[in-house]
Amino acid sequence: MKDVAAAAGVSLKTVSRVVNGESNVNDDLRSAVLESIAQLGFRRNASARELRQGRSGTIGLLLEDVADPFYSILSRAVEDVAREHGTMVFAGSSAEDADRERDLALAFCERRVDGLIIVPAGSSHSYLLPEMQAGIPVVFVDRPPGDIEADVILTDNRGGSRRGVEHLLAHGHRRIGFIGDAPEIYTAGERLRGYREALESAGIAFADELVTQAPPSAASTAEALDRLLGGPSPATALLCGNSRTTVSVLRELARRSTRLALVGFDDVELGDLLQPGLTVVAQDPGAMGAAAARLLFQRIAGGSPGPTAAPPQTVTIGTRLIPRGSGELAAP
Amino acid sequence: MKDVAAAAGVSLKTVSRVVNGESNVNDDLRSAVLESIAQLGFRRNASARELRQGRSGTIGLLLEDVADPFYSILSRAVEDVAREHGTMVFAGSSAEDADRERDLALAFCERRVDGLIIVPAGSSHSYLLPEMQAGIPVVFVDRPPGDIEADVILTDNRGGSRRGVEHLLAHGHRRIGFIGDAPEIYTAGERLRGYREALESAGIAFADELVTQAPPSAASTAEALDRLLGGPSPATALLCGNSRTTVSVLRELARRSTRLALVGFDDVELGDLLQPGLTVVAQDPGAMGAAAARLLFQRIAGGSPGPTAAPPQTVTIGTRLIPRGSGELAAP
DNA sequence: CCCTGGGATGACAACGTTGTCAACGAGTTT
């Protein structure tokens, strides 16, 4: 920039004004500066600007896995909102590891992101308190934070799950199984709760042997299906608590050539092309990402935290039941 | 940092030394400093460090769409390699728009990324020349850059496509169709070339009516299938040039209750659960991302560009044919 | 005893930008 100023025969400050599109600059000088900029291939140094202004034009996005379709769609939605605000996005994958989440979040803070969007992996987030007090807004998505108060965007896990079970009940099923993720995962717990509530409302007793909670794997799925289908009164329908479980169950059912009324929580690509089509309770990751980003930018614009700021919000995004065949198989 | 120095009763520089883990610091002072750091919740300001050092510990990743499974897997691979190098990743989606690609790339450069990984959308990349000469290494992935020389990581598109056609030929097909993306997309062209080569090697004449090149959409797919299956000598097999086309074809075939020997280029999730399973020529987006990132970090470590640097490399990553049923349907 | 070497520590400038404030000139008012 110094060079540009010299080349254009003006002061540093005038170049700065031109670069930032400030108004009170003589047109001749402006064009001279612009020409010098083009000629020298000048590009403003964002670090210096950042250092001076204290804002980086950057947010951090911390998810479980960038490659997971659910999160990658969410990620894209965040990116699109960020673009509207002239902001770039750092993305990082926590791999469901609390330490890694913490390291990444603090690395983001060291880079002075203007805000953070986090899908929490760990259960403790008090490490973020100093940062939040220092004025970095944080919005959590998909799961609430562990031990602090903050904005959260959630799926209506319980309602969606209840809806899925009600759908199966409506098709005459009375023995409905549930296979969900490990119980310490928030969404897994909520979905199980929805399942229980639906059964309860229908006056059906909860049966332990119909429920499995474990991280999805071929082995655990096979075992779960054994339990579901093996007893004296086997399940005729099944709600899968997440898409990885759903896929795993579909594979295992195909292997056994067994058919079962099935509703999956969270959509899977190509679900419509299966035989029968896969009925799902669809989440809306795009809406979640967009909501999180919008809320975050609101907070960023809002300025200083503290008692004056609006209290933390919890936004719940609804689900949509998409019948495609597998959930409409009638009870025998 | 100034505050830390004051609190610990040492100079600024000593704090800096402690923070950076330099060796020549008295143990007592070091622990005093560390204590002050913990107490004050000090976090080093990356912008200032960056400004001083000229390196940001950051790379830019520019893809077509973060939400596309192919790219999101690639993205994760890049992230993992970057983590090994203590580097964060800016991700951006060009949405197949050359201007947007350019804006994002230049925004990354303004933020002084240490390097760029780009899936090119546009066909001209000379706008990057000043940046590259200024020492920012750039690695292209999936498609070669338009009008500059640079490192590229490619899939063996032609070979994979040939392999897919040969597979269909081996199952007795002689009328094999090809539906690919718009011809201006590099990978689409290469895959078509592989298709032609395979036919040629088998002594089969190329037939215009069996080939469609268009961006995938329900309408264009329906039309393509009409042409393929409508004539006097309809196709008995089909190679789909990319996964979106494959999905679109599968939907259209399901709608028509038509069956056709089918090989898809690029894998799709749940391909094994379809009836019949989907045979594909699988790419390896993870390997591509990892290769690109490794090459980029080599360049970054290599230092100054110019005649001393190693010449641009082109790395080709092989494909894998995965037979699952749809490609093994015999010719009638 | 002085001198040398080396480890520990600090003072200071510099990175590139922008906010603040002062200066300047031209036009307008009193």
Place this chain on the structure above:
DNA sequence: AAACTCGTTGACAACGTTGTCATCCCAGGG
């Protein structure tokens, strides 16, 4: 003609860090 306003321009400091260099002190050798 003096005072005043307003738009334009520039000088300068400051953001927080680190590289360079100087200084200091202590141990060990001559």
